[in-house]
Amino acid sequence: MSRWYLGIDTSNYRTSAAIFDAEHVEWQNSGRLLDVPDGAIGLRQSDALFQHTLHLHEMIAGLPGGIGKEIQAVCVSTRPRAVEGSYMPCFLAGENVARSIAHLLGVPLYTCSHQQGHLAAAALSAQALSWLGTQEFYAWHLSGGTTELLHVAPGADGLPVAECIGGTTDLAAGQLVDRAGALLGLHFPAGEALEQLAKQSQSKERFQPKVADCRFSLSGMENKIRDLCARGTVPEDVASFTVRTICAAVERATAQAMERKKLPVLCAGGVMSNRLIQRRMHERFGARFAEPVLSGDNAVGAAVLAAVQHGETLL
Known part of the structure; x- marks a missing residue:
């Protein structure tokens, strides 16, 4: 029943x-x-x-x-x-x-x-429902308003208890994606369209944000993306640059967390539906993800x- x-x-x-x-x-x-x-x-x-x-x-x-x-x-x-x-x-x-x-x-x-x-x-x-009540894990929550690396543990009331141990200190990853999308004329929210553009790029260029204690800043990236657009960089390469930069920051912050304690990694939020980020996080850390829906x-x-x-x- x-x-x-x-x-x-x-x-x-x-x-x-x-x-x-x-x-x-x-x-x-x-x-x-x-x-x-x-x-x-x-x-x-x-x-x-x-x-x-x-x-x-x-x-x-x-x-x-x-x-x-x-x-x-x-x-x-x-x-x-x-x-x-x-x-x-x-x-x-x-x-x-x-x-x-x-x-x-x-x-x-x-x-x-x-x-x-x-x-x-x-x-x-x-397929990790048991994690919610049985074990600790790291979780990334990347969305339009949030870019946080969480240390998650089971709570007494059944709800996961999430402590933020890293992530952005200013601009959220989803905000950067949407601002890049606006510069490229993409409709809001821009995540899916930006990913499709990035897939068409052959460029591997990215910016490596400074990551310290699992935290990083993305605010300066908006100006770099504006500069790329002003120089006439093709939209596909601008999209790829945006996604690869976010991915680089997330990877480094995860690696720093793993140096403290090795735990399974779960990724949530709309930005984490990006296939490039998913592939890199799975290859390096065995991360698990939600399907796009x-x-x-x-x-x-x-x-x-x-x-x-x-x-x-x-x-």
Whole structure:
């Protein structure tokens, strides 16, 4: 018999609802990117909150009809990270709906951070769900707003406890990708289009950011990319330069972490869906990844964490 759990995530870039069956380890996700005007590289929180409020019911309607009577619990992301002071108004849209659903169904409501949801979705996709409750591991969370190397350990409440031990000190990898994409005339978010451009390049050129204590800066890279564009560098080579530079920084930071303690590596977030970065990280560190559909923002991780917090034992 199926044991379904509902997850909801209203991040800064996607409205998403999902169900997860803890019995058969199956899931369904219904999500849509927020509408970003051409030429823009993001949204104001008020605009994101409005779009989530407008479309969340459509995402829930995209899940199987009548599934409500089989829902065991609901989990919703309520903040970017599980740290004090982490807050974005856009998560209120999902939280309000989740609380209402849980009340009407008479089931428990659990919460998680957006980052914890990413980790759970990546673990599900990489067939590493058991990691969440049994062992320590390193995790990269590379997205539009986050570039963090995390030391993750099982938490008493079933949620993964993530301590940031490295990553960028300023510009996030996803921000750099989107700004490079804007310079090249690509639509926001630019990750997939930039990757396709980079595949067409024969250039191996990259910039090697200074990495110390697993941390690095990417802010100067935007100017270097602007310079490449101003010199007439072809878009394919600009894209390759951007991706290879991010990859170089991530590799060096991971290597420095491994010098402290060797642990398995899990990679989450939309930027980590890039095949070049995945190939390098797998070759050097045996890293595991989420498939592209679970790399970006999604509610699947929240649904998984509903099951975990409800006491399900997952393989």
